[in-house]
Amino acid sequence: MNLRILGVFAFLLLFTFLFFGCSGGEISKLEAEKKSLQQDLEASKTRVKDLEVQVTDLTNEKIKLNGEIASLNKRITDEEIAENSDERALKFCKENLKKISLGLKLYYADNKKYPKKLNEVFPNPKYLDLIPTCPAVLRDTYTSGYKLSKEGKTFVICCLGHNHRALRIKENYPAFDSEKGLEVERNAKEVVEE
């Protein structure tokens, strides 16, 4: 009987030893794991900081490149404007001739004749509120470029002078003929040389 109790006691003792022994092993294992995870976490934090620095560098680089692109675009635009200024001057000169001719036609509708001189009837808010200037030379080239037919039934008006030579436009062109409309003659010889 005593032996049996002793056996049970020994068994309990063994069990306790095994249980705590194992638990102790498990705890140290978990602690080691915790430490390793903490190390991983620190490493990750360092990596995140490195990446943040890289992101900042890339953002700065992007800002710098965007600035370069913007200044390049502006330079291109400036060059285009310079290249196109002659073309634009011609375009506005043609528009001016059309505007004046329209004013003359309105005047004709009321008076059944064209005026002998432009400044005889213009500027007049009813027909043309101002005599424009040619953008190529910044002066009124139209008043002196206006010619009336003898019968007063037709007219020709031109940009008087060699004002659009940069585009190889002939002297006294562009012009507007009341019968033919807008005309632009280019210098054929210079065109061949192109």
Ligand SMILES: [Zn+2]
């Ligand atoms: Zn002109």
